Amino acid sequence: MLKKIRIGKGVKIIAAAVVLLSVISFAERKQGAEVCKDIVVKLDNQYDNFFIDENDIIALMTDDGDDIIIGKDFEEINLKTIEERVRTQKFLQKAEIYKDLKGNILVNAKLRRPFARIVEPSVPRGYISTDGVVLPPSSKYTSRTIILSGSFMKELVKSDLTATEEGQKIYELLKFIDGDKFWKAQIAQIDIDKKMNVLIYPQVTKQIVEFGQPDDLEAKFKKLKVFYKQILPQKGWNTYERVNLKYKDQIIAE
16 A cells, blocks of 8 residues: 655745745846846925926936946846945935846936025135035026125035035024915025125015024014014115114014
8 A cells, every 4th residue: 555645834834945045046047148228216395396307316326328237137237336326416415226027227316406506706606406516507407596695606606515514504594484375485596705795685675684693583583573564564675774683582673
């Protein structure tokens, strides 16, 4: 009589593990032999922000066409090196590059958004991004933002704003304005001298605002809003040429 041979539970588990490892090994060999089919770029924060586009990203990835990626074997593609090359673009806040299961290279990138533009004859033009980074000018696009000018720009462009105490104060001023719909619409230009005294030029009315040092932001803008909401409607929009906010609990209009 034939005896039934019972396969133990442990043997079954080992056999299943061997099969699984074989499948994974086969998949890895197959994946390693794949070539890049396409480059798919996804840009975040692109709304009304056109300093760089998909073609610029691909140009960075391919070193301006010298490094052909599409059609190349993935074993010959160093994604880390390509990612580091793309991250040198200052208009990008972040960039992640990886391969998907379909044989494509995926690029997830987030653009920096400028919220101030440096316009001063003595320094190179550029932008300040919402994370305080000093950005170069662009030949492709000009963003409509608050203009920064004045003799302090020579110091401002030496490093990102968050790197110095003075730059941090100006950065907080720009963030305050950008975060308030009224002030964002009202303020056209900010001039900062060597001693960091701030002059504000409004969009509509002609009054120059002597803001003083970029501190006590909430208190000073609260006084300025009183001037715009209560004083100007009664006295006339063009009655005053200057308004001074330097002194505590005072609004001095000339």
